[in-house]
Amino acid sequence: MTEQTPQNRAIEELEQFGLREYEAKCFVSLTKITSGTAREVSEHIDVPRTRVYEAVRSLESDGLVEIQHSSPQRFRAIPITEALQVLEQQHENRIERLEQSLRQLKRTTNSETNGTDPEIWSLTGAETITTRAKRLIDGAESEVLLLLGDVQAVSDGVNNRLISATDRGVDVVVGAGSESLRTSISESSSEIFVFDSEFDWLTQPDHDAGISVGRLLLIDDEGLLASTVVRSDGTVRERAICGNGSHNGLIYVLRGLLSQYLDRPPR
Incomplete structure (x- = not known):
């Protein structure tokens, strides 16, 4: 070596x-x-x-x-x-x-795939996941919910996308266990509703497994991104799944669990 x-x-x-x-x-x-x-x-x-x-x-x-x-x-x-x-x-x-x-490449159409079917895909790498998160936020039409866990997953540039979303009239809700992080987001825009998540599963990593929740992003009723931060052998890597589709079971469940924050975000 x-x-x-x-x-x-x-x-x-x-x-x-x-x-x-x-x-x-x-x-x-x-x-x-x-x-x-x-x-x-x-x-x-x-x-x-x-x-x-x-x-x-x-x-x-x-x-x-x-x-x-x-x-x-x-x-x-x-x-x-x-x-x-x-x-x-x-x-x-x-x-x-x-x-x-x-x-310039022509996309081929897979006739066996229905574009409206719910899908789940996986992503690896903080940069790739951040880029996807930005694209999802840019496409939001009504609401954005972002839960932040491991500080390793807090990425520069996402906050600007959240501010742009509020400018478009999108309801943006951010939950975090870190007071300093909540303060930073609140100070960036008064239009973003920030709350103390108080979710043990979000803020308490599994030290034995070297895994912690990174970020959870829910867009309208259509898009989802959920990531974990994995620490192993001195390296840190973020992994995520992305889902879409109004009939996606994972999106439906999370939407229900977090509806109290999405339906009535105080201003």
């Missing part, structure tokens, strides 16, 4: 941005040693000298490395701040191209 040094982490992250292994290694080496020849880079980062030239040419074409045409040639990485800006722009361009390609 590769030791997780700052150098190795930087190489791995650069590879996630689309750099090939030798390109990432050469860039990290040049960032660390300021400048160097192909031989110096090869000795420093354990990349074959012939592959250093190939990697540096690719990095230069991406605007990440400068070449001094001396004998022998010397290379240096552009400043870190500039490199991050270049990588960010490349990433955004890649996302835009991907979006265009995906939107």
